[in-house]
Amino acid sequence: MHIDNFASGDSLLHRLDPRVKIIAAMFFSVIVAVADRPLCLAAAICFSLALLLIARLSIREVLLRLLAVNAFIFFLWLFLPFTYGGEKLFSLGPLTATREGIIYVFQITVKSNAIVVALIALLGTTPIITLGHALGHLRVPSKLIHLLFFTVRYLQVLHLEYDRLRAAMRIRAFRPGTNLHTYRSLAYLIGMLLVKSFDRAERIRKAMLCRGFHGEFYLLSHFELERIDLVMFLIMMVVVGGMASLQWIILK
Amino acid sequence: MHISEGVLSPPVLVAGAALTAAGVAMGLRKMDNEKIPRVAVLTAAFFVASLIRVPLGPSSVHLILNGLLGLVLGWAAFPAILVGLALQAILFQFGGLTTLGANTFIMAAPAVLCYYLFGRSVTSKHPGVATTLAFVCGFSAVLFSALLLAACLVFTGESFLHAARILVLAHLPVMFLEGLVVAFCLAFLMKVKPELLGVTHAAG
Numbered sequence: 001m002h003i004d005n006f007a008s009g010d011s012l013l014h015r016l017d018p019r020v021k022i023i024a025a026m027f028f029s030v031i032v033a034v035a036d037r038p039l040c041l042a043a044a045i046c047f048s049l050a051l052l053l054i055a056r057l058s059i060r061e062v063l064l065r066l067l068a069v070n071a072f073i074f075f076l077w078l079f080l081p082f083t084y085g086g087e088k089l090f091s092l093g094p095l096t097a098t099r100e101g102i103i104y105v106f107q108i109t110v111k112s113n114a115i116v117v118a119l120i121a122l123l124g125t126t127p128i129i130t131l132g133h134a135l136g137h138l139r140v141p142s143k144l145i146h147l148l149f150f151t152v153r154y155l156q157v158l159h160l161e162y163d164r165l166r167a168a169m170r171i172r173a174f175r176p177g178t179n180l181h182t183y184r185s186l187a188y189l190i191g192m193l194l195v196k197s198f199d200r201a202e203r204i205r206k207a208m209l210c211r212g213f214h215g216e217f218y219l220l221s222h223f224e225l226e227r228i229d230l231v232m233f234l235i236m237m238v239v240v241g242g243m244a245s246l247q248w249i250i251l252k
Numbered sequence: 253m254h255i256s257e258g259v260l261s262p263p264v265l266v267a268g269a270a271l272t273a274a275g276v277a278m279g280l281r282k283m284d285n286e287k288i289p290r291v292a293v294l295t296a297a298f299f300v301a302s303l304i305r306v307p308l309g310p311s312s313v314h315l316i317l318n319g320l321l322g323l324v325l326g327w328a329a330f331p332a333i334l335v336g337l338a339l340q341a342i343l344f345q346f347g348g349l350t351t352l353g354a355n356t357f358i359m360a361a362p363a364v365l366c367y368y369l370f371g372r373s374v375t376s377k378h379p380g381v382a383t384t385l386a387f388v389c390g391f392s393a394v395l396f397s398a399l400l401l402a403a404c405l406v407f408t409g410e411s412f413l414h415a416a417r418i419l420v421l422a423h424l425p426v427m428f429l430e431g432l433v434v435a436f437c438l439a440f441l442m443k444v445k446p447e448l449l450g451v452t453h454a455a456g
Contacts, residue, residue: 005343026349033350034262069345072256079415101411111258116345123342131342143280143288148335150292151299155339158296176307183306183429187436190301190317194324195445197297201290208289215285
């Protein structure tokens, strides 16, 4: 199982303080998610693409990722142009597509992809464990951070466990198909995965108690804001503020 | 079943975030430090299980398993699903940051509902009753999730009505599949590890 796909690299964004990246990603996502003016959305796309260039990620991989993420958006393209009221543009049998409908879906598509690209460039370039530490420093409840760390840690262990169970099934000539036998076998596979996790969790709990765990979780990574972090933070905040003013203050 | 960024209207996003924050707060309060490893390892297990491709006719689907997750984790389903979706958003960019609240609520609320509706009764001694209820649990968890998803879309705009209706209908086969898998899985767990469902061993 591959995690942290985009996290390896040595660009300016990879080295930026993760707290800065998280805050910038949050503000950017929220503003874009609620914006609807064309100028603001155009600025959002430009900002996302600029981030992508700075992060120097493989364009091919980013495009592949976008294709997967846009499944829901493709689905909306099938419906919204025909169900959104407005001026008639063309007809497909009994269906009438409206100009407003197409503009609306297009707007959703732009918003969605602008946010996804920014998230790849900002959060994808940080190893997930580092993000956890940064979230801890940003006062996210420690139990939640704790849960995140443990989940990430055991995700890969359990995926290996799953591979092992799956290999055992294959050796016994299991071939999945649309039948009750397949569903029963996969249900038992999931059940076995849960049983193994349950036992493993018990061992972890005991091991932690042996080592004197008393509910305190120590954050080992600490971050220091350097000049470049502050500069980047200011630049990103100015851009996001500019987008907000394009949306709400400056008249069309 | 993830709603992408940029689709939902601000009131729906805010409502989703607020409800999820309340659910997560409740879940964290019920989860003492001792239980964190268990919840985390099970969260990881459900994450892995949701990656399994289950054949269905010419194509295949992924299971959601939120009914089963609710039975096993109770209120901890909220923080568990939040962490799972946050990981998907960061690692694979499915879902997103602003939709995290709405997406978590869509999956976690039915999980907790299943915990209250079926938590006791699926461990019934009568195998027929237990299996039937387990099927209903798996089926209805996905049904409620699909309805919540549809509600999120329709509250965003009337024009989503058709798309929402098709989404619910498209999930019907998944509902049956989930019902079957949860029924089989619970029968297995009752035999192998009833503690997982909160049943303590009788003497011996």
